Amino acid sequence: MSAAADDQFYREYILDHYKNPRNYGRLEHPDITHEEDNPLCGDVVGMDFRVEDGVISDIRFHGRGCAISQASASLLTERLKGLSLDEAKKINKDDVLGELGIDISPARIKCALLSLKVLKVGAYGLAGDDEE
Amino acid sequence: MTMAIAGRAQGALPNQPLDVAAIRKDFPIFETGIAYLDSANTSQRPKQVTGAMLEYFEKFNSNIHRAAYxxxxxxxxxxxxxxxxxxxxxxxxxxxxxxxxxxxxxxxxxxxxxxxxxxxxxxxxxxxxxxxxxxxxxxxxxxxxxxxxxxxxxxxxxxxxxxxxxxxxxxxxxxxxxxxxxxxxxxxxxxxxxxxxxxxxxxxxxxxxxxxxxxxxxxxxxxxxxxxxxxxxxxxxxxxxxxxxxxxxxxxxxxxxxxxxxxxxxxxxxxxxxxxxxxxxxxxxxxxxxxxxxxxxxxxxxxxALGMDAVRAHELEITEYAYEALSDVEGLTLYGPPPSRRAGVVSFALEGIHPHDLATIADRDQVCLRAGHHCAMPLMTRLGVAATARASFYVYTQKEEVDRLVGSIKEAQRIFA
The missing domain is CATH 3.40.640.10 (Type I PLP-dependent aspartate aminotransferase-like (Major domain))
Structure with a gap:
C-alpha cells in the first residue's frame, strides 16, 4: 500500500549510506576506539578515531545491523571528520536525528542513536543516555 | 456468564476443522485490519476472555479467600x-x-x-x-x-x-x-x-x-x-x-x-x-x-471447545502454506525443521535486509512481524546471526495474512534492491 511512506522512511540517501557506507573499515593504531551494541536487535557500531592537535583527522566505523543504525553511523563519520573534539562534543541527538531527516518511531530510536552513543561513551567517557 | 464459542454450534464435538472466519469474529482487534503474525510473542484475546474479566470487575470485584460476603x-x-x-x-x-x-x-x-x-x-x-x-x-x-x-x-x-x-x-x-x-x-x-x-x-x-x-x-x-x-x-x-x-x-x-x-x-x-x-x-x-x-x-x-488436535491441524496447514510461500522467495533463508516437525513458527532472514528493516516495512502494511533475537541469544549466536524475522500463527491466522507478509517482503526487496 505504502510505497510512498516507505520511501519517505528509507530515503534514497539513507539506503545509499547503508549500501555504500562512508569511512567504513578500521584504522591502524587509532587514538580512540570504541564499540557499542544494541542487544535488542543485534546492531553493532564501532568507531576508530585519529586525533591530531585536538582535531579528528581520520575516522572509520565498522558494524552490522539495520539500515538506520548503519546509515546513521556513516552520516556521523562524515560530519565528524575535520571537527575539533570540542565541536564533536557538542553534537547531540537532535543533530543526529535531524541529519537522518526522517520520522523515527520510538522502537527504532536506539538504532538511530547507536553511533552517537559510540561517540559519547567511547571518545569522551560520558555515560550514554541509554533511553533517548 | 457463558458465551458461545464461535464456529461451534452448541453441543458440537471439538476437533472438527476450525472455522477461522467465525473464530475471527470473536477477536474485535481484527477489525483494525492488522495481519497479526506474532502470536508466539503474545496471542490476541477473544471477547469471551475479556468479557469474563469485565464481568468480574463490574459484577463481583472483591478479594478472594478472605471475605465473608x-x-x-x-x-x-x-x-x-x-x-x-x-x-x-x-x-x-x-x-x-x-x-x-x-x-x-x-x-x-x-x-x-x-x-x-x-x-x-x-x-x-x-x-x-x-x-x-x-x-x-x-x-x-x-x-x-x-x-x-x-x-x-x-x-x-x-x-x-x-x-x-x-x-x-x-x-x-x-x-x-x-x-x-x-x-x-x-x-x-x-x-x-x-x-x-x-x-x-x-x-x-x-x-x-x-x-x-x-x-x-x-x-x-x-x-x-x-x-x-x-x-x-x-x-x-x-x-x-x-x-x-x-x-x-x-x-x-x-x-x-x-x-x-x-x-x-x-x-x-x-x-x-x-x-x-x-x-x-x-x-x-x-x-x-x-x-x-x-x-x-x-x-x-x-x-x-475448539479441541487442541484441531488447533494443531490448523496451524500445521498454515505453517506448510507459509513454508512453501517463503521458500519461493529469492534470497530468503529459513531456519529450523520442516513444518511437520515444527509448531506454527517460521523464522527467516533476508539477504541484505536486516529483520528490523523488514519489520518496519511490514508495519506500514499493518503486518505485525517480530524481528530480533527472540530472547534466545545463545541460539542466534549458534546460528551465526544477530537476529531473525519471525512469523507465528494461531487459531485465527488466515492464509491471506501470510500472503500479505510475502507482499511486504517483496516490497522490502524492492526498496533495498
Missing part, C-alpha cells in the same frame, strides 16, 4: 474454577499441582529458587539446550553460580533439531536437573519431549519442561509426558498477561519451601514462626491477579 465468594469460586479447567487441560492428577504464577518466567524462577536451592549442590550438573528461551537459561545460571553447579547445553544439528546423541552422553554424567522447552520459540522446533523426559528420568534427573510454546498449540498431557515440572503462560494461549501456571508433581511441591512469603500463603503466623498453607496456595502469596486468572479460565474453555 457474597461477591467475594463468587470471586473466589471463579478464581478457583480456573484451576480445575487447567488441570483437565493438561491432564494433571490434582488441582493441588496447579500453581498460579504471572507466567512461564515466574514459574521457572519459582522452581529455580524453591526447588533448586534445596536440591542443587556444589559440582552438580544441570542440562539445558541451545534452543532454550532466556527464561529457561538465566534462572539456572544464577542458581548454578550460587551453588557452584555447572551447566551443559545440548546443541542442535543442521536441521535445527536437538542432538539426541549428545543429550544421551550428557545423561550418562548423571545431571541433577534437565530443563528444556517442548517447542522452541525462536525456530518452532518440536522436541521429542516424551522420549527426552523418559531418558532423563531414567538417568535420575528431575525434569522441567518449558511449555510456553507448546501448551497453546497442541494437546498436552503432563502425566503422559512424565515430567516433574511444567511451566506456561496464559497470554500466549488467548488469555491475559499476568496469569500463568506452574505444574509440579505433588510430592515435589510438598517438599519445597515457599517462593514468595506474605499474606494468603500461611495457615498461622505467630511471632515465633509460621505454618505454611496447603498446596497450591503455599506458593501464592499476596493478592493475586484475580481477573487475569478468571480470564485464563475463559481462554482454556475457548481452546477446549
Amino acid at each position: 457474597r461477591i467475594a465468594e463468587e470471586a473466589t469460586v471463579r478464581y478457583e474454577a480456573t484451576r480445575e479447567k487447567v488441570r483437565a487441560f493438561i491432564n494433571a492428577a490434582s488441582t493441588k499441582e496447579i500453581v498460579y504464577t504471572r507466567g512461564t518466567t515466574e514459574s521457572i524462577n519459582l522452581v529455580a529458587y524453591a526447588w533448586g536451592r534445596k536440591n542443587i549442590a556444589q559440582g552438580d550438573l544441570i542440562v539445558l539446550t541451545i534452543l532454550d528461551h532466556h527464561s529457561n537459561i538465566v534462572p539456572w545460571q544464577i542458581l548454578a553460580a550460587e551453588r557452584g553447579a555447572h551447566i551443559e547445553y545440548v546443541d542442535i544439528d543442521e536441521k535445527g533439531e536437538l542432538r539426541q546423541d549428545q543429550f544421551a552422553d550428557l545423561l550418562q554424567r548423571g545431571p541433577k536437573l534437565v530443563a528444556f522447552n517442548l517447542v522452541s520459540n525462536a525456530m518452532g522446533t518440536i522436541n521429542p519431549a516424551r522420549d527426552m523426559v523418559a531418558a532423563a528420568k531414567k538417568a535420575g534427573a528431575t525434569v522441567l519442561v518449558d511449555g510456553a510454546q507448546s501448551t497453546p498449540h497442541q494437546p498436552v498431557d503432563v502425566r503422559a509426558l512424565g515430567c516433574d515440572f511444567y511451566a506456561f503462560s496464559g497470554h500466549k494461549m488467548l488469555g491475559p498477561t499476568g496469569a500463568g501456571i506452574l505444574y509440579g508433581r505433588r510430592e515435589l511441591l510438598e517438599a519445597m519451601d515457599p517462593f514468595m512469603a506474605g499474606g494468603d500463603m500461611i495457615k498461622t503466623v505467630r511471632i515465633e514462626g509460621t505454618t505454611y498453607h496447603d498446596l497450591p496456595w503455599k506458593f501464592e502469596a499476596g493478592t493475586q491477579a484475580i481477573a487475569e486468572v478468571i480470564g485464563l479460565g475463559a481462554a482454556v474453555d475457548y481452546l477446549s
Whole structure:
C-alpha cells in the first residue's frame, strides 16, 4: 500500500549510506576506539578515531545491523571528520536525528542513536543516555 | 456468564476443522485490519476472555479467600474454577499441582529458587539446550553460580533439531536437573519431549519442561509426558498477561519451601514462626491477579471447545502454506525443521535486509512481524546471526495474512534492491 511512506522512511540517501557506507573499515593504531551494541536487535557500531592537535583527522566505523543504525553511523563519520573534539562534543541527538531527516518511531530510536552513543561513551567517557 | 464459542454450534464435538472466519469474529482487534503474525510473542484475546474479566470487575470485584460476603465468594469460586479447567487441560492428577504464577518466567524462577536451592549442590550438573528461551537459561545460571553447579547445553544439528546423541552422553554424567522447552520459540522446533523426559528420568534427573510454546498449540498431557515440572503462560494461549501456571508433581511441591512469603500463603503466623498453607496456595502469596486468572479460565474453555488436535491441524496447514510461500522467495533463508516437525513458527532472514528493516516495512502494511533475537541469544549466536524475522500463527491466522507478509517482503526487496 505504502510505497510512498516507505520511501519517505528509507530515503534514497539513507539506503545509499547503508549500501555504500562512508569511512567504513578500521584504522591502524587509532587514538580512540570504541564499540557499542544494541542487544535488542543485534546492531553493532564501532568507531576508530585519529586525533591530531585536538582535531579528528581520520575516522572509520565498522558494524552490522539495520539500515538506520548503519546509515546513521556513516552520516556521523562524515560530519565528524575535520571537527575539533570540542565541536564533536557538542553534537547531540537532535543533530543526529535531524541529519537522518526522517520520522523515527520510538522502537527504532536506539538504532538511530547507536553511533552517537559510540561517540559519547567511547571518545569522551560520558555515560550514554541509554533511553533517548 | 457463558458465551458461545464461535464456529461451534452448541453441543458440537471439538476437533472438527476450525472455522477461522467465525473464530475471527470473536477477536474485535481484527477489525483494525492488522495481519497479526506474532502470536508466539503474545496471542490476541477473544471477547469471551475479556468479557469474563469485565464481568468480574463490574459484577463481583472483591478479594478472594478472605471475605465473608457474597461477591467475594463468587470471586473466589471463579478464581478457583480456573484451576480445575487447567488441570483437565493438561491432564494433571490434582488441582493441588496447579500453581498460579504471572507466567512461564515466574514459574521457572519459582522452581529455580524453591526447588533448586534445596536440591542443587556444589559440582552438580544441570542440562539445558541451545534452543532454550532466556527464561529457561538465566534462572539456572544464577542458581548454578550460587551453588557452584555447572551447566551443559545440548546443541542442535543442521536441521535445527536437538542432538539426541549428545543429550544421551550428557545423561550418562548423571545431571541433577534437565530443563528444556517442548517447542522452541525462536525456530518452532518440536522436541521429542516424551522420549527426552523418559531418558532423563531414567538417568535420575528431575525434569522441567518449558511449555510456553507448546501448551497453546497442541494437546498436552503432563502425566503422559512424565515430567516433574511444567511451566506456561496464559497470554500466549488467548488469555491475559499476568496469569500463568506452574505444574509440579505433588510430592515435589510438598517438599519445597515457599517462593514468595506474605499474606494468603500461611495457615498461622505467630511471632515465633509460621505454618505454611496447603498446596497450591503455599506458593501464592499476596493478592493475586484475580481477573487475569478468571480470564485464563475463559481462554482454556475457548481452546477446549475448539479441541487442541484441531488447533494443531490448523496451524500445521498454515505453517506448510507459509513454508512453501517463503521458500519461493529469492534470497530468503529459513531456519529450523520442516513444518511437520515444527509448531506454527517460521523464522527467516533476508539477504541484505536486516529483520528490523523488514519489520518496519511490514508495519506500514499493518503486518505485525517480530524481528530480533527472540530472547534466545545463545541460539542466534549458534546460528551465526544477530537476529531473525519471525512469523507465528494461531487459531485465527488466515492464509491471506501470510500472503500479505510475502507482499511486504517483496516490497522490502524492492526498496533495498
